[in-house]
Amino acid sequence: MQVINPSTGEPVGEVKEFSRTEVAAVIAAADRALPAWRALSGKERSRTLRRWYDLITEHADELAAIITREQGKPLAEARGEVAYAASFVEWFAEEAKRIRGDVFGSPEPTRRIVVLKEPVGVCAAITPWNFPAAMITRKAAPALAAGCTMVVKPASQTPLTAVRLAELAEQAGIPAGVLTVVTGSAREIGAELTGNPLIRKVTFTGSTEIGRLLLEQSAATVKNTSMELGGNAPVLVFDDADLEVAVAGVLAAKYRNTGQSCIGANRVYVQSGIYDRFAALLATRSASLKVGDGFDPDVQIGPLIDDAAVAKVSEHIADAIAQGASLLTGGTHDGRFYQPTVLAGVVQGMQVTREEIFGPVLPLIRFDDEAEAIRLANDTEFGLAAYLFTRDAARTWRVAAAIEAGMVGINTGLISNEIAPFGGIKQSGLGREGSVYGIDEYLETKYLAWEGA
Ligand code: ADP
Numbered sequence: 001m002q003v004i005n006p007s008t009g010e011p012v013g014e015v016k017e018f019s020r021t022e023v024a025a026v027i028a029a030a031d032r033a034l035p036a037w038r039a040l041s042g043k044e045r046s047r048t049l050r051r052w053y054d055l056i057t058e059h060a061d062e063l064a065a066i067i068t069r070e071q072g073k074p075l076a077e078a079r080g081e082v083a084y085a086a087s088f089v090e091w092f093a094e095e096a097k098r099i100r101g102d103v104f105g106s107p108e109p110t111r112r113i114v115v116l117k118e119p120v121g122v123c124a125a126i127t128p129w130n131f132p133a134a135m136i137t138r139k140a141a142p143a144l145a146a147g148c149t150m151v152v153k154p155a156s157q158t159p160l161t162a163v164r165l166a167e168l169a170e171q172a173g174i175p176a177g178v179l180t181v182v183t184g185s186a187r188e189i190g191a192e193l194t195g196n197p198l199i200r201k202v203t204f205t206g207s208t209e210i211g212r213l214l215l216e217q218s219a220a221t222v223k224n225t226s227m228e229l230g231g232n233a234p235v236l237v238f239d240d241a242d243l244e245v246a247v248a249g250v251l252a253a254k255y256r257n258t259g260q261s262c263i264g265a266n267r268v269y270v271q272s273g274i275y276d277r278f279a280a281l282l283a284t285r286s287a288s289l290k291v292g293d294g295f296d297p298d299v300q301i302g303p304l305i306d307d308a309a310v311a312k313v314s315e316h317i318a319d320a321i322a323q324g325a326s327l328l329t330g331g332t333h334d335g336r337f338y339q340p341t342v343l344a345g346v347v348q349g350m351q352v353t354r355e356e357i358f359g360p361v362l363p364l365i366r367f368d369d370e371a372e373a374i375r376l377a378n379d380t381e382f383g384l385a386a387y388l389f390t391r392d393a394a395r396t397w398r399v400a401a402a403i404e405a406g407m408v409g410i411n412t413g414l415i416s417n418e419i420a421p422f423g424g425i426k427q428s429g430l431g432r433e434g435s436v437y438g439i440d441e442y443l444e445t446k447y448l449a450w451e452g453a
Helices: 020-039 042-058 060-071 075-098 134-146 159-171 186-195 208-219 243-259 272-287 307-322 370-377 393-402 438-442
Strands: 002-004 011-014 102-105 111-119 122-126 149-153 179-181 199-205 224-228 233-237 265-271 326-329 341-344 361-367 385-389 407-410 443-451
Touching: 011 060, 020 111, 020 122, 020 149, 020 179, 020 186, 042 060, 042 075, 042 134, 042 159, 060 075, 060 159, 075 134, 075 438, 122 134, 122 186, 134 149, 134 159, 134 199, 134 438, 149 186, 159 179, 186 199, 186 208, 199 208, 199 438, 208 224, 233 243, 233 370, 243 265, 243 272, 243 361, 243 385, 265 272, 265 370, 272 326, 272 341, 272 361, 307 326, 307 341, 307 361, 361 370, 370 393, 385 393, 393 407, 438 443
Parallel strands: 122 149, 122 199, 149 179, 199 224, 233 265, 233 385, 265 361, 341 361, 385 407
Antiparallel strands: 002 011, 102 111, 111 443, 326 341
């Protein structure tokens, strides 16, 4: 399978195309590796994961270059992603030592209730191309820390980062079969990963559409699942917001990774009193961003991942304009390089308000009062991230409580880190990644009814 640089269209490498039978053999090997890995103490697993973290950090420049080459994001962002990816390995190396159960009294005086936490078993991860390193470590690190083994299917666009991460894992002393990357056809491999009875857990990051399919396929063998699916993040900018903070926050929440992030700002609701000033400053700042090849140190916006992504963004913009929206800046592209685009006069119901944009497009929607803004923000089947900009503490609590989202950024557009629980509600997903909660996704609860204890 050839890997293409989205910036140049040139091939940058090849990976093996695993057949379904070969994937089944990898799963069997992960199952054979499970007893020894889960039998280690948390401290022993912790040490091995820590070595993986050290190696990722030592190879940060090399990994960042691989990410930029196969994914296109600016090199500085790729370096940021490697640090973010490594942070999950460091964090869960620490958490491996803290897996613990509980002991309760029982209704009968002669008994104790003992609760143990045990690894789920062999896990399968299916990961997307937008964060080729971090979406793997955010799943693999907690799984391995918990004592599970894992088979990872990276996105076909970005398998080289995954293969390199797995080599570093091996170098760190993670035993054969504990973490294996399989590359090839998503449909075939996906069917084996969700159908094979040896897999006890499927963890996925990607579109809601594929998430639904994987849930359906996993239902036949009642697998445990975690799903990080699509988003359609609303941003609420109130009259009392700090204008500079709000503009900087929206720029950060939108343009990271050329707008190809599931928590990216998708719909920007701006209160009437600040609308004109906000729109003007946002458009000026957007227009000043440099678009180009990710290896150019001045570039802030890289290419979109492929031609289908370009067509989708063009369709979104055309739909908005046909329905009366206007361009404040952008709206054009040169091949896969899309200019940052700000659309004014957007109204609820246009495609840009209904669908995940996944490109550098910011639709602005005017609102008058808080209740209306909350109603519009929640008018979606998605519930991943939301952002609000205000200096009023009472409003902050009120709106944060009313917003249907798993994560709310308050006066900031950057919310992801390894200590915070990442995940969505509604059709944006199931479960949480990162944080002290992230390891629970890879642990089962076993209860011992201990008579005479
Ligand atoms: P994106 O919009 O991020 O490409 P997708 O949901 O299409 O989101 O892809 C996310 C991951 O899911 C990728 O690794 C992709 O290869 C994989 N994938 C796509 N289709 C299927 C499928 N039918 N079965 C299993 N995995 C799939």
